[in-house]
Amino acid sequence: MGLPADGSAPIVIAVRDLAKRFGEVRAVDGVTFSVARGELFGFLGPNGAGKTTTMNMLIGLARPGSGSIEIGGIDCTRDPKPVQHLMGIVPDESNLYPELTGFGNLCFCGALYGMGRRDREARARELLALFGLAEAGERKLGGYSKGMKRRLTIAAGIIHAPPILFLDEPTTGIDVASARQIRQLIADLSAQGTTVFLTTHYIEEAERLCRRIAFIVRGRIVRIDTVANLLDRVRDRYIMEFALSAPGAGLCEAVTARFPHLRCYAAAGNRIRVESAEPVRVGPVLRLVEESGGEVLEARRITPSLEEVFVEITGIESEAMRHEKERNGRGGGE
Amino acid sequence: MRSGIPLWAILAKDLRAYYLKPPNISWGLLFPLLWAGMFFIRSGSGMESIPELLPGVIAVSILFGTTSLLSVTVTFEKKGRSFERLLLAPIRLELLMLAKTAGAILFGIANALLPMAIAAFVADLSGIRWGILAAAIVLIAVASTFLGLFIAVSVSEVFEAQTFSNFFRFPMLFLCGLFFPISVLPLWLRPVSYALPLTYGADLLHEAVQGTGVLPLPLDFGVLLVFCALLFGISLLGVRRRWIT
Ligand SMILES: Nc1ncnc2c1ncn2[C@@H]1O[C@H](COP(=O)(O)OP(=O)(O)OP(=O)(O)O)[C@@H](O)[C@H]1O
Ligand SMILES: [Mg+2]
Numbered sequence: 001m002g003l004p005a006d007g008s009a010p011i012v013i014a015v016r017d018l019a020k021r022f023g024e025v026r027a028v029d030g031v032t033f034s035v036a037r038g039e040l041f042g043f044l045g046p047n048g049a050g051k052t053t054t055m056n057m058l059i060g061l062a063r064p065g066s067g068s069i070e071i072g073g074i075d076c077t078r079d080p081k082p083v084q085h086l087m088g089i090v091p092d093e094s095n096l097y098p099e100l101t102g103f104g105n106l107c108f109c110g111a112l113y114g115m116g117r118r119d120r121e122a123r124a125r126e127l128l129a130l131f132g133l134a135e136a137g138e139r140k141l142g143g144y145s146k147g148m149k150r151r152l153t154i155a156a157g158i159i160h161a162p163p164i165l166f167l168d169e170p171t172t173g174i175d176v177a178s179a180r181q182i183r184q185l186i187a188d189l190s191a192q193g194t195t196v197f198l199t200t201h202y203i204e205e206a207e208r209l210c211r212r213i214a215f216i217v218r219g220r221i222v223r224i225d226t227v228a229n230l231l232d233r234v235r236d237r238y239i240m241e242f243a244l245s246a247p248g249a250g251l252c253e254a255v256t257a258r259f260p261h262l263r264c265y266a267a268a269g270n271r272i273r274v275e276s277a278e279p280v281r282v283g284p285v286l287r288l289v290e291e292s293g294g295e296v297l298e299a300r301r302i303t304p305s306l307e308e309v310f311v312e313i314t315g316i317e318s319e320a321m322r323h324e325k326e327r328n329g330r331g332g333g334e
Numbered sequence: 335m336r337s338g339i340p341l342w343a344i345l346a347k348d349l350r351a352y353y354l355k356p357p358n359i360s361w362g363l364l365f366p367l368l369w370a371g372m373f374f375i376r377s378g379s380g381m382e383s384i385p386e387l388l389p390g391v392i393a394v395s396i397l398f399g400t401t402s403l404l405s406v407t408v409t410f411e412k413k414g415r416s417f418e419r420l421l422l423a424p425i426r427l428e429l430l431m432l433a434k435t436a437g438a439i440l441f442g443i444a445n446a447l448l449p450m451a452i453a454a455f456v457a458d459l460s461g462i463r464w465g466i467l468a469a470a471i472v473l474i475a476v477a478s479t480f481l482g483l484f485i486a487v488s489v490s491e492v493f494e495a496q497t498f499s500n501f502f503r504f505p506m507l508f509l510c511g512l513f514f515p516i517s518v519l520p521l522w523l524r525p526v527s528y529a530l531p532l533t534y535g536a537d538l539l540h541e542a543v544q545g546t547g548v549l550p551l552p553l554d555f556g557v558l559l560v561f562c563a564l565l566f567g568i569s570l571l572g573v574r575r576r577w578i579t
Contacts, residue, residue, distance in 0.1 A: 022579075059422055062579050085424035095415035099351045111343030112423040 009037040010073075010239065012164060012195050018067035019219075020053055026054040029219035030067070035212075039311040042210030043199040046316055050219040051199035053293060054093055055168050058088050071164070085113065088162030094149040098142035102133055102152050105141055106159050113160035120159065127155040130185075132178075147174040148229050151166055154182060158189065165189060167198045171205060183209055203234065207231075207306035223313045227306065234304035234312075240280040241273050243298040244288065248272045254292045255285060273302065340425050341433040349439035358441075363448055366395035370449060373513075379459045384457035390512040391449040392398035393532060394473050397507065399445035402499035404438040404482030409495040410484070412577065417453065420572050427570060442475035463542045466551070470538035473558040477531040480565035487572030510535040515548075531561035 013035040020028045028050040035041040043051050046140040056062035060080025069076055096105045101314030120332070128137040131151040135145065141152065150173055159164065170186065170252060171179040186209060190196050200206050206213050207227055215226040223230070233269050242248070252264040252272055262285075263275040274280050282299055289296055310316070368392040376385055416460040420430055453459060454466045506512070509523065510532035513554060516524055527533050535553040541547025547554070 048554065056579075060578070081424060089422050091415070091418065093415065097347075097351070097416050098413075098414065100347070108343055108347055112340045112425070114339045114424075116339065126542045149565060159459065179559060186412060215338060239522070 009039070011035065011070075012037045012072055013041075013197060014068075014070040015054075016055065016068045017057070018057060018064055020057060020065040021064065025035050025326060026219050028057070028065075029218070031216070031221055032067075033214055033221065033224055035195060037195055038190065038193045039212060040186070040196045040210050042206040042213040043197070043200065043216055044203065044206045044213050044310070045199075046201060048218075049216045050225065051216060052168055054216070055166055055197065055199060059087055059166055060084060064152065086164050088157040088160065088165040089171055090154050090157035090165070092172070093248045094141075094153045096149070096153060096156060099140065101138055101140055102128060102144070102148075103137040104154055105152060108155040110159045111243050113162075115160055115275060122157055123161075124155075127159060131155050135162060147178055149181070150174050151178060154185075160193070164195045165197070166194065169200055170198065170202070172203065203307045203310050204305070213306075215310060217314050217316065230309045231304075234308050237275060237304050237308070238276065238279050239266065239273055239275045239304055239308065240285070241271055241300055241301040242285070242296050243287070244270045244272065245295040245297055246270060248289075248294055251289055251292055251294050253286060258288055259284070270287035340423060341348060341429060342435040344420065344430070345436045346425065348407070348434065349440070352403065353437050353441040357370065358439050361398070363395075363445065365398050366445065366449055367452075370396050381457050384453050385461070385543050388449065388453055388543050389425050392471065393437045393474060393510070393512050393536060394497060394507065395445040395449055396471065397478050397503055397532070399401050400442035400475055400478040401440045401482040401503055403441065403484070404435060405485040405489075405495040405499050406492055407438075408434065408486035409489060409492050413490070413492065414474065417577070421573075427573060431566070431570060431573070435483055438479040438482060439472075439475045442479060443471055446471045448473070457499065461544070463545075466538060467542035469555070470477070470535055470542055473538070473555070473562065474532065474535035475560050477535065477558055477565065478567065480562055481531070483569040484565045484572070485574060506530050506532045510536045512539075529535055531558055532563075534558050550562040 013033075015034065016032050016127070017028070018028055031050070031054060032245055033041075035099065036215045045051055053062060057064045057159045058071070061077070064077055067077070072086050073079075074083050076083045089267040097108065100108060106124035106127060107117075107120045109124060110119075115123070125134075125137075128134045131154070133148060133152060138149060141149065148218055152166075152168075152191070154170055157167070165186075167186065174182070183205065186196060187199070198206075198210065210227055211231065212224070212226050214221045216222070235326065239281055244251075248266060252266060255262060255272075255274060261276060262280065265275075266271055268274050288294055344440065349498065353471070355550070370387055373387055373390065374383070377387075408417065420434070423425075423430070423435075452460075481502060482499065485495055489495050489498055505526075507514075509519070509527045510530055512532075516527045516533070519527060533551065534557045535546045538554045538558075539547045540553075
């Protein structure tokens with residue numbers, strides 16, 4: 001096991017030049033990263049970026065095309081079996097047994113990891129209570145709602161208290177309160193020393209939860225850094241957002257032509273954003289927009305967050321990313 | 335010791351979820367009995383013909399308790415993604431697949447015991463060579479279960495598993511020499527018969543029940559074992575190739 005640059009904790013997941021293609025599609029295209037013990041590492045990217053494919057290669061459900069994977073110091077590029085006992089896995093969709101009860105599912109999953117009957121039954125009850133499923137526990141999974149299935153799938157992933165936890169979009173498809181509770185749980189597990197690899201397309205989730213984030217787009221990591229460092233880029237940046245009555249892409253050119261020290265770009269829903277290293281003076285911009293035939297409905301100050309960093313680095317509109325996801329029928333997290 | 339827990343859990347879950355379910359039990363029992371009844375009535379003979387029917391009924395019972403049940407349940411779990419759970423568990427694939435097939439093997443054996451129990455009440459079974467019979471039943475159950483596994487890794491839809499099972503099952507029953515000797519088949523069909531595992535199982539059953547086997551015992555056992563090993567090996571390869579993408 002290598003040591004990370006800051007020398008704090010040993011590396012438990014080391015991935016080098018990992019690639020995989022499906023026919024002509026380069027699903028994952030040369031991905032390199034490492035995760036230290038106890039770290040909460042986020043994989044953030046839009047639909048089809050390669051998040052699930054990367055995770056599947058790490059856990060042993062997909063065969064890497066090239067590159068290498070080391071987990072817990074063991075090379076498991078070819079054979080993941082020797083390290084699978086270290087892993088807890090929460091896939092993007094439920095893969096539990098519809099014909100078993102919630103309790104039965106948890107106990108079965110515990111047994112797969114060698115837990116004795118008493119152990120797994122006690123732990124199953126504890127988790128059912130923790131996830132608000134105590135009463136549903138005796139019912140068959142087939143009759144669970146989507147959110148209940150999701151929560152049970154997460155419970156099943158941690159029943160054996162794994163030292164490394166893989167979560168594929170854990171909060172997609174569940175209500176706000178449950179999503180918050182699950183984030184808290186993930187944060188707690190991490191605080192207790194569990195190493196977490198998490199994929200998400202919710203930028204706020206990544207910002208709130210993760211210590212380090214990789215932005216993945218079209219199979220490639222475009223940036224990888226700690227959340228603190230990523231936010232540093234935008235910390236002393238001022239952003240004003242103008243809501244217009246019509247699309248305002250053309251206006252941006254006018255704004256930057258008149259005020260070269262400003263950056264102007266279109267945002268979702270007939271909005272434009274004006275960015276500067278110093279406070280933006282709204283008056284002149286407003287006047288210019290109206291002179292150019294635009295109608296401003298609203299202007300507001302945006303506190304720069306990871307979202308702005310993401311948009312800047314990937315060129316992908318975060319709103320678009322979220323909406324696309326929800327259209328695809330998985331429901332919203334927040 | 336540690337791997338005993340997951341393997342037992344897989345077997346127990348399948349027994350409870352699939353093999354001990356009333357529809358499966360009744361289908362597994364009813365079909366061979368109806369089949370036997372049909373032959374019994376058609377032959378028009380009395381109870382003394384029961385030993386003659388027994389090998390066929392045993393083979394049908396096993397075949398109907400194993401191949402399609404296993405292929406359908408595995409395909410179903412593969413489609414519902416719960417099979418992923420097993421692939422992700424820290425259990426070697428060989429052991430995992432043995433645990434996964436053990437339920438069907440046991441179910442096939444149990445299905446064979448019922449017609450025998452009934453036969454024991456109504457006919458004289460004193461001439462049976464029990465050792466050979468027991469070995470034959472186990473080997474036929476294993477081979478036809480592994481055939482189901484092979485089908486499961488070759489298809490992706492549940493109905494395909496069902497169709498393929500029948501595709502193998504019915505011709506096998508008629509070509510294996512259980513209901514009429516292979517010697518009455520047209521010459522060109524005989525090689526097909528000898529390419530079927532059940533032919534060797536049927537020969538063992540005939541030998542055990544009535545002493546009328548035509549092939550040497552070691553050949554029967556040997557070929558059945560080779561079939562089991564091949565079907566299991568190819569199926570494992572299929573899982574590694576197709577299910578770990
Ligand atoms: N089994 C497969 N066969 C063919 N193409 C695949 C397969 N799995 C993934 N892909 C392709 O690989 C690319 C990456 O898919 P992947 O599921 O890893 O994305 P993702 O980041 O998890 O997306 P999402 O946010 O929608 O879950 C996509 O273009 C997808 O179409
Ligand atoms: Mg995905």
